[in-house]
Amino acid sequence: MPNKADSQAKPGLENFSVTVFPAVLGIVGLGLAWRDAGAGFGIPGWIGEIIAGFGAGFFAAVLALYGLKIFRFPNAAVKEATSVPTASLVAAIPMNFMLVAGVIAPYVATLGEMLWWIxxxxxLAVTIHVVGYVWLNKGLGVQSITxxxxxxxxxxxxxxxxxxAFDYPFISWLLFGIAVFFWVALTPLLLYRLVFAEGLAPPQRPALVIILTPPSLCVAAYVHLQGGYMDPFAHMLFGVACxxxxxxxTKLKEFMALPFSMAWWAFTFPLDAFARATMLYNxxxxxxxxxxxxxxxxxVATLVVSLVFWRTVRFMFQGGLFRPPG
Structure with missing residues (x-):
C-alpha cells in the first residue's frame, strides 16, 4: 500500500498551483495593450479584442480548476495562501478580475462593474491578509523579500x-494612494536585498521584471485619474518606468539562460504594462x-507573451501543470 508521501508526489489537481494565474495577467494585459494601440495608431481593433477575449476565457477556465482544487483539496490551497513564497501570488486572482472587468466593460458595463468590485x-482582502498575517507575524529575514x-x-x-469606465473617482484615488505608498515602501527593501544580501535564486529571477510594473501602472492610473492629462508628475513616473x-x-543574457518554468510568466505582464504606458506617453x-x-x-511584449505561451502549451500537454513542484 503506497504511503502518504508517495500519494502526494503523484500528478493531480492538488498540484494545480496559484502560479498559473499570472499567465492570465500576461495574456489579458497584452490584449489591452493592443486595444490601446488600435486607438492610438489605427491598428485593427479586433487584434486586441481577440487576445483579451481569449485571456478572459482562459481566466474562467483556470478559476474553475482552482475552485475545484479548493473544494477537493482545501488544505493544499490554504498552504499556498499562507506560505511566504506563494501567498503574494494569490493577489493575481483579484488582479485578473480587475483586468477582465476592463475587457468586458465596453460591451457589458454592468458585468464589468461587478467584476471590478469583486x-x-x-x-484589499489579499493585501490585508498577506501584510497582516504572512509578513508581520512571521519574523521574516531579508532573504524572504522578492x-x-x-x-x-x-x-x-x-x-x-x-x-x-465607472464613476468612482473618490475610491480610485484612495486605492491609488495605497498602491503608491506600498510601492515606495517596498522598493528600498527589495533593492537592499538585491544589493547587500544574497541574490535571487534561479527560479525567482524572472520575478525581477516585476519592478517594471509599478511605475508603468502608476503612469496609466494617474493619467486616467487626471482625465487623460499627462502633467509633469506623470512624466516623472514615466521616466522611472524607462x-x-x-x-x-542589463539582465537580458541572464534571463535568456534560465530554464522554462511557470515563473516565466513574470516576464509578461510588466512588459504589457510598460507598453500601455508608452502608448499613453505617445x-x-x-x-x-x-x-x-x-x-x-x-x-517586445507580444514576442515575449507568444514565446512563453508556446512553452506553456508544451508544458501543459506534458502534464506539467498537475505535477508536484521540483
Missing part, C-alpha cells in the same frame, strides 16, 4: 485603470521617437 474587494511582494500591495493600482526597463536590459507627445518607443514596447 477584484477591488478581493485585492519582487513578487509587489503583487498584493501595488496590484491595487489596477483599480483606477480598469475602473476608469529607467527600470533599461536596468532590466498619445500626449505624438512625436516620432515616442511612437517608435511605443511600437517597440508593444512588439
Amino acid at each position: 477584484g477591488v474587494i478581493g485585492q 519582487p513578487v511582494w509587489l503583487l498584493p500591495t501595488v496590484g491595487i493600482i489596477l483599480a483606477p485603470i480598469s475602473g476608469s 529607467m527600470m526597463a533599461l536596468l532590466l536590459l 498619445d500626449h507627445l505624438e512625436e516620432a521617437a515616442s511612437a517608435v518607443l511605443a511600437l517597440l514596447a508593444l512588439g
Whole structure:
C-alpha cells in the first residue's frame, strides 16, 4: 500500500498551483495593450479584442480548476495562501478580475462593474491578509523579500485603470494612494536585498521584471485619474518606468539562460504594462521617437507573451501543470 508521501508526489489537481494565474495577467494585459494601440495608431481593433477575449476565457477556465482544487483539496490551497513564497501570488486572482472587468466593460458595463468590485474587494482582502498575517507575524529575514511582494500591495493600482469606465473617482484615488505608498515602501527593501544580501535564486529571477510594473501602472492610473492629462508628475513616473526597463536590459543574457518554468510568466505582464504606458506617453507627445518607443514596447511584449505561451502549451500537454513542484 503506497504511503502518504508517495500519494502526494503523484500528478493531480492538488498540484494545480496559484502560479498559473499570472499567465492570465500576461495574456489579458497584452490584449489591452493592443486595444490601446488600435486607438492610438489605427491598428485593427479586433487584434486586441481577440487576445483579451481569449485571456478572459482562459481566466474562467483556470478559476474553475482552482475552485475545484479548493473544494477537493482545501488544505493544499490554504498552504499556498499562507506560505511566504506563494501567498503574494494569490493577489493575481483579484488582479485578473480587475483586468477582465476592463475587457468586458465596453460591451457589458454592468458585468464589468461587478467584476471590478469583486477584484477591488478581493485585492484589499489579499493585501490585508498577506501584510497582516504572512509578513508581520512571521519574523521574516531579508532573504524572504522578492519582487513578487509587489503583487498584493501595488496590484491595487489596477483599480483606477480598469475602473476608469465607472464613476468612482473618490475610491480610485484612495486605492491609488495605497498602491503608491506600498510601492515606495517596498522598493528600498527589495533593492537592499538585491544589493547587500544574497541574490535571487534561479527560479525567482524572472520575478525581477516585476519592478517594471509599478511605475508603468502608476503612469496609466494617474493619467486616467487626471482625465487623460499627462502633467509633469506623470512624466516623472514615466521616466522611472524607462529607467527600470533599461536596468532590466542589463539582465537580458541572464534571463535568456534560465530554464522554462511557470515563473516565466513574470516576464509578461510588466512588459504589457510598460507598453500601455508608452502608448499613453505617445498619445500626449505624438512625436516620432515616442511612437517608435511605443511600437517597440508593444512588439517586445507580444514576442515575449507568444514565446512563453508556446512553452506553456508544451508544458501543459506534458502534464506539467498537475505535477508536484521540483
